[in-house]
Amino acid sequence: MHDTSLAVDDATHAFEALLPERAGNLEDAAYEGIRKALMEGRLRPGQSFTLRGLAQAFGTSPMPVRDALKRLVAERALQLLPNRSVMLPRMSRARFQEILQVRLSLETMITERAAQRIAPETIEAMGRDHEDMCLAADAGDKAGYLAANRRFHFRLYEAAGSVVMLPFIESLWLQVGPYLNQIFKPGAGRIDTADHHHMEVLRALRRGDGAGAARAIWNDLSSAADGILIDNDFSGDSE
Known part of the structure; x- marks a missing residue:
């Protein structure tokens, strides 16, 4: 408990x-x-x-x-x-799964839109965020890792210039953010960087490949959710 x-x-x-x-x-x-x-x-x-x-x-x-x-x-x-x-309320597994499905739709959609608008300097800033994640992973710094991860994602989403999708995405992150700690298993040693997903995002953005960047974001979100869903830190209520 x-x-x-x-x-x-x-x-x-x-x-x-x-x-x-x-x-x-x-x-x-x-x-x-x-x-x-x-x-x-x-x-x-x-x-x-x-x-x-x-x-x-x-x-x-x-x-x-x-x-x-x-x-x-x-x-x-x-x-x-x-x-x-x-x-900070616990949510049911069903609610987490439903939020995940909405996130997979919205965050891939906003990524594809951002890929057509993002500035080269923003992509490079995302690259530095990813480097910060890797450094934090090597140091076992969970707070630093998660802070850099949020910066990486929201630099991308803000580049889309969407006044409709972004507030919804922020609201969903507020609800699921406290569950992100569960991707770090006790005694697991080095934090998993999910390196390939973020590198795929960066490579696709440099190519101007919106569909490729969206696929990489889908894989990134799914991989993190898989780690959280293995555990059972959900409420028992149906919602």
Whole structure:
């Protein structure tokens, strides 16, 4: 059974590297920081944390954090508990599978569109993200690996210039991000880099081959999902 509590020190560790510049709106800064933590798999399904702990982690008053959490609860990324703490909900296997099917459709579609618009410098930045993933894998740095993976994917998706698909994809990543930790098996040693899938994406983008890049993204998402579905860290409820 997982420890579902998240102490203040753990919250600080999970969020401190994700705080954006806070010259502007504190609520937006807290929202973006928590979003990144979820999408990068820094927290596990079933973990809970308090408003006060998050406010301390962000170095702000509770109000902007409370408003940010309300937005994430509305997006189904978090669940509000009766004791006023917040939990990362576990989902059923059926829900995870359904989200996967939607992701396979949307993320391949946006990839094919991006391949016709992406700038050479963006492809090279994705190449550096992939290098960062490999370095993190060699160092056993799961947080660094998942952060670089998110950058790789969203540089690509943002290059599509889609105002319709991108928000849906972000919402789906918010829900499945906490499950990404499960692709790392205890005692497995070096993190699997899924090197060939990302290299296939980069080669296809350099060729301007949208269909090839979309196939590589499909393979990448499927491979990660296979690793997660082997485990049984899903809720038993039907949804």
